[in-house]
Structure formats: C-alpha cells, structure tokens
Amino acid sequence: MPPDTDTSAAEVLLLARIGAGDRAAFRDLYARYSAPLFSFALRLVGDRAAAEELLQDAFIKIWRHAGDYDPRKSRPFTWTVTIVRRTCLDHLRARRSSPAFSPLSAETSNSIDFTTAETARRSAEARETSQRVDQALRGIPGEQRRALELALFSEFTHAEIARQLAQPIGTIKSWIRRGLLDLRASLSEAQP
Amino acid sequence: MNPQLEELATLYVLDRLEPGERTAFESQLLRSPELATLVHELETALTREIHSLPQHAPPADLLARVESRLDSTSAPAADGAAAPSSRSRRDATGALPSRTAAAGGSVFPWLAVARWGIAAVIAVSVATLAVQSLRRSPAPAAPPVVPPVVLVFGLDSQGSALTRMPLPPAAGGSAESFVQLASLAENLWENPNKLPVAPPAASESAHGYALFDPDSNQGFIAIRHLPALAPGHRYYVWIADLSSRRITEAGVLPATNASSGLYSFAVASPEKEKSARLNLFITAEDASTDKPSAPHGKVVLGNKEL
Numbered sequence: 001m002p003p004d005t006d007t008s009a010a011e012v013l014l015l016a017r018i019g020a021g022d023r024a025a026f027r028d029l030y031a032r033y034s035a036p037l038f039s040f041a042l043r044l045v046g047d048r049a050a051a052e053e054l055l056q057d058a059f060i061k062i063w064r065h066a067g068d069y070d071p072r073k074s075r076p077f078t079w080t081v082t083i084v085r086r087t088c089l090d091h092l093r094a095r096r097s098s099p100a101f102s103p104l105s106a107e108t109s110n111s112i113d114f115t116t117a118e119t120a121r122r123s124a125e126a127r128e129t130s131q132r133v134d135q136a137l138r139g140i141p142g143e144q145r146r147a148l149e150l151a152l153f154s155e156f157t158h159a160e161i162a163r164q165l166a167q168p169i170g171t172i173k174s175w176i177r178r179g180l181l182d183l184r185a186s187l188s189e190a191q192p
Numbered sequence: 193m194n195p196q197l198e199e200l201a202t203l204y205v206l207d208r209l210e211p212g213e214r215t216a217f218e219s220q221l222l223r224s225p226e227l228a229t230l231v232h233e234l235e236t237a238l239t240r241e242i243h244s245l246p247q248h249a250p251p252a253d254l255l256a257r258v259e260s261r262l263d264s265t266s267a268p269a270a271d272g273a274a275a276p277s278s279r280s281r282r283d284a285t286g287a288l289p290s291r292t293a294a295a296g297g298s299v300f301p302w303l304a305v306a307r308w309g310i311a312a313v314i315a316v317s318v319a320t321l322a323v324q325s326l327r328r329s330p331a332p333a334a335p336p337v338v339p340p341v342v343l344v345f346g347l348d349s350q351g352s353a354l355t356r357m358p359l360p361p362a363a364g365g366s367a368e369s370f371v372q373l374a375s376l377a378e379n380l381w382e383n384p385n386k387l388p389v390a391p392p393a394a395s396e397s398a399h400g401y402a403l404f405d406p407d408s409n410q411g412f413i414a415i416r417h418l419p420a421l422a423p424g425h426r427y428y429v430w431i432a433d434l435s436s437r438r439i440t441e442a443g444v445l446p447a448t449n450a451s452s453g454l455y456s457f458a459v460a461s462p463e464k465e466k467s468a469r470l471n472l473f474i475t476a477e478d479a480s481t482d483k484p485s486a487p488h489g490k491v492v493l494g495n496k497e498l
Contacts (some may be wrong), residue, residue, distance in 0.1 A: 023259070030255050038250040040242050052350075055250055058263075059258045072228075073218050078235045081242060082207045092357075103320055151206050152241065156207070159374030168453040177195070177202040184237040 011076035012069075016119045019067030026063055033077065036061075037084050043153050044088040054091055058084045092155045147172050148179030193230060201227065205234040210382075240462075247322030282349060305354065340407055344374065345472045348399040352471060353389045359405075374456070377403050377412035381431035381454045400493055402472050404431070407460040415445070415474070416452040426479040429457050430487050430496065434469035437498045439486055442472070471497070 008189065017025035037058065041051040061083050070078055111178045141150070143165065150161045204217050221227050325391050327366040359376075380401065387401055396420050404411035413429055421427065427445040432438070436473055443457035473494030487492040487496055 009463050023262075027255065030258070034254070035247050035249050036242050036245070039245045040250045042248055043245055049389055052250060052254060056254060056261065060261055062264055065273060072222055075232070075235050075239070077239050078205065081238070085207055105336075152238075157378065159378045162454075163374065165370065165458065168455055169381065170453050173203070174195075176206070177199040178207070180202045180234055180237055181198060183241065184233050 007141075012071045015066045015076050016071045017078075018063060019069065029062070029076075029080075030059060033080055036077075037080060040081060041084050041088050044085065045091060046156075048093060048132045054087050055084070058087045061087065091156045092146075140179055143167075144175040144179035144182065147175035148183070193226065197227065198230065201230050201234055205238055206232060213382075228232045232339070323437070335391070342376065343402075343403040343404045343406060343411075343470060344388055345404070346387065346399075347401060347472070347474070347493040349397060349493060350495075352469070352473060355388050356434045357388055373403055373405055373408075373410065373412060375453060377414065377456075381414050398493060400431075400474075404472065406471070410456065411444075412454060412456050413472075413474075415493065416472075418451045419449070419477060425476045425477055425489070427492065428475050428484065428487065428489070430473055430475065431459055431475070432471040432496065432498055434471055434498055439498075440495070441484070445474070471495070 011029065013093070014029045014032075018029060019106065031085060038051060038055050041054050041058070042048060045051050045054065062080055069076070074082070074117045076077075088104045147165060150156055150164070151158075154161075156164065158169050158172055165172065167175075193301070200209070200213070200217050202213065204221075207216060233473060237484045279333075324488070340359045342359050343461060344355050344357050346355075396417060398416070400415035400418075401414060402411055402413040418427065429438050429442040429445065430441045433440070440459050442459050444456070445453075445455060473491055473496050475489040475496070476489050477484050477487070477489040
C-alpha cells in the first residue's frame with residue numbers, strides 16, 4: 001500500500017537520520033521508495049536505462065538534501081517524487097525527447113516485475129492500488145483525466161498542454177485541479 | 193475553500209508553481225491547518241496514482257552503484273545538511289535542478305528567459321540592442337540586423353495601446369516560436385503587473401492584452417471581464433494593417449461562459465510584407481449569418497480605427 005500517516009511519520013524520521021549521515025536509514029528509504037520512484041521515472045522518460053541513471057541521480061540528491069526536508073510542507077514520499085520529477089524533466093529538456101503517454105487506465109499489471117519476494121509483495125499491493133485508482137479514474141471526465149496525466153507524467157508546461165488539448169490555459173488548470181480533487185474524493189470513498 | 197486556493201494547492205503538489213509562487217504558498221501553508229489538510233489529501237491522491245503505475249523494480253545492484261557514488265563524493269554533513277535545518281525546502285531544492293535552471297541549460301534557453309519575467313527580457317534585450325546598434329555603426333554597408341519582436345497590445349473598451357518587446361530568436365521555426373510566445377503569454381497572464389502596457393484604471397471593466405509575432409503570424413490574447421454575449425453572437429478577433437488599411441480575421445473566441453481566458457490565435461493569410469503598423473481589436477458579431485469578412489459588430493475591446 002502507499003504510505004499512510006504512520007509510515008509517513010517513520011519516513012520523516014528516516015529522512016532526519018539520512019540528513020545526519022545515517023547510511024542504514026538511507027538503505028531503508030531506498031527499499032521503501034525505489035520501486036515506485038523507478039516506475040515513476042520510467043513512466044516519465046520511457047527509457048529503462050535512462051530511468052536507472054536518473055534514479056541514481058535522484059537518490060544522490062535525496063542523500064545530500066535530506067537535512068533540508070521540512071515535514072510541515074510535504075510528506076516524505078511527495079518530496080522524493082519532486083526530486084525524481086525534476087531530475088527527469090531536466091533530462092527530458094536536455095534530450096527533448098517525447099515521453100510515453102499511455103492512459104493510466106489502459107495499463108495492465110503484466111509488466112510488473114516479480115524479481116524478489118519483497119517486490120512481489122509490493123507488486124501485489126500495487127496491483128490492488130492500481131485497481132482502486134483505475135476505478136476512481138473512470139469516474140473522472142476524460143478531458144480532466146488527460147490534463148491530469150499530462151501534468152503528472154509529461155514535461156509540458158500548462159501552455160503546451162493547453163495547445164495539445166486545444167483549450168485555454170485557465171480551463172486546463174481548472175481541469176487539473178478538478179481531476180486531482182475528484183481523484184482524492186473517489187479514493188476517499190473507495191477506502192475499505 | 194475557494195477554488196483559487198484549491199488550484200494553488202493542486203499545482204503545489206504537482207510541483208507546477210513558479211519558485212516565487214511556491215514560496216508564497218508555503219508560507220500560507222504553514223499558517224493554515226485547513227490548507228495543510230487539503231495538501232495532505234492531495235498528496236495522498238498523488239501517491240496512490242504513482243503507486244498505481246505498473247511497478248518495475250530497479251536493478252538489484254543499483255543501490256550499490258548509488259552508494260559507490262556517495263563514497264566517492266562528500267557526505268551529507270559536508271554539504272551542510274547534517275541535521276534538519278530551518279532553511280526552507282525551496283532553499284534546499286534550490287541546489288537541485290529547478291525548472292528555471294533546467295530550462296536555462298536546455299536547448300531552449302529562451303524559455304528560461306521568458307520565465308524570468310518581462311523585466312529581465314526587456315533589460316537583456318535592450319542591452320543587446322544597444323550593443324548591436326553600436327557595433328553596426330562602423331559598418332554601414334552591412335544589412336541591419338532586425339531582432340525578432342513581439343507586438344504587445346493593451347486593450348480596453350476605450351481603445352488600444354501598442355508596444356514592442358524584443359525577444360530572443362527561436363531556433364527551431366514556428367513551432368518553437370509558438371511555445372516561446374505561449375511561455376511569455378502564460379507568464380504575463382499569471383503576472384499581469386509585468387505587462388509593458390498600462391492596465392486600465394478600473395480593473396473590473398473589460399480589458400485584456402494580446403501578443404502577436406509578426407514573423408509567424410500567431411499570437412495570444414488574454415481577456416478579462418468581457419461582457420456576456422447576446423444570444424447568437426460571437427467574439428471575433430481582428431488585426432488591422434494600418435499601412436495597407438487591410439483588416440484580417442484572427443479567430444473566434446471559444447463560446448464559453450467564462451468572461452476571462454487566455455487564447456491563441458493566428459492570422460490565416462499572412463502578408464508577405466511585414467507591417468510595423470498594426471492594430472488589434474475584438475468585436476461581437478452576429479453568428480447567425482455567414483462568417484463575417486469584415487468587422488460589422490460592436491467593438492468590445494480596442495478600436496477599429498485605421
């Protein structure tokens with residue numbers, strides 16, 4: 001499952017320990033986050049070799065800047081997502097390549113790696129989460145979902161998304177906002 | 193919670209705020225428990241989306257490679273990050289590749305320039321123009337170098353004001369030029385105080401601005417507080433060439449309930465000779481008849497004087 005409040009609290013402590021130079025805490029955080037962050041990087045850049053390099057770069061940055069993390073401003077996982085995202089966007093801008101944009105709901109779990117027992121456990125959880133998110137996404141109007149996907153998984157600015165979807169920028173921002181808010185609401189309702 | 197704050201919270205969680213906006217939002221976030229709750233919930237949604245992606249494990253030796261790199265470089269304490277500091281996260285990630293810095297190092301350096309704001313663009317471009325002018329003077333036989341400019345029209349119900357803004361050249365033709373213009377338009381939309389044309393005294397009245405690139409014949413128009421359209425009418429954008437006294441339709445604003453928005457437009461049949469004397473205005477036209485070839489309806493922004 002994605003981190004809940006308790007695991008977030010534990011991860012805040014992990015980041016504090018990493019900030020103090022604790023390599024064991026770093027390995028612990030890597031074990032928790034590397035698969036989802038790698039999957040996110042892979043989705044952004046669409047190239048496994050590049051995603052591996054970028055994940056390395058991102059974890060170096062996490063190590064170096066963990067001491068600056070402020071839990072009042074974001075959750076640990078979101079903070080690391082931002083680092084990975086920026087690292088990937090820098091790479092994409094330099095390369096100016098096109099990322100892969102397959103709709104979230106069209107993806108299947110066939111591509112899940114079952115390389116270790118731990119990965120398998122996390123993958124099973126991810127599949128469960130994926131089904132729940134897919135269900136929630138189906139309740140979001142198509143254009144909102146598309147705008148949200150582009151905001152999440154592309155290097156496009158709002159103006160570029162607006163151009164691609166042939167809508168004013170204000171509308172795009174509104175769709176992104178509504179998309180994430182609707183997803184939040186749907187997931188809240190779907191909580192077991 | 194008001195929609196504007198919800199939008200800011202969403203953009204914050206998606207890391208799509210500019211550095212200044214992000215800092216301002218974070219200070220608000222620290223003061224508002226309600227906002228903190230919303231951000232927390234949005235982060236949960238984002239986290240679940242990422243965990244719902246097909247999960248791929250990185251190679252087993254990747255952690256070892258990371259640690260090997262860490263061993264060969266400095267420890268966090270050496271970076272001044274031995275303990276959680278009181279510095280803001282933005283300060284921390286300032287050392288990370290920020291979006292602005294990233295754009296500055298990319299193949300599109302103009303994008304970064306645009307994002308730095310109009311003041312910087314004007315300052316840099318004016319300085320560049322001055323240097324070019326000085327360099328040109330001892331070589332009168334050389335053809336004059338004309339830097340690309342974007343025309344900026346300030347529009348209100350009383351008329352229009354025109355100014356020109358130098359732009360760094362876009363390397364890759366009209367597509368890059370469009371993105372360059374879009375970046376600038378978005379920046380001005382979010383920071384209207386940076387407009388090089390004066391906004392109307394009464395900000396609640398209809399007003400707007402337009403950017404037009406005469407080289408690519410495309411532009412953006414921003415409108416605020418346009419009056420509601422009468423049934424069966426549409427807003428048309430027109431560009432008038434004051435030299436040839438020719439008026440060209442530049443597009444129809446989308447028929448929505450929004451009285452404000454930012455739209456792109458293009459002139460369909462570009463003149464071969466670029467005119468330096470242009471005017472831009474918007475009329476409300478009767479949409480029940482054929483597409484108008486000339487403006488006949490009421491002018492709602494700018495003026496159609498030739």
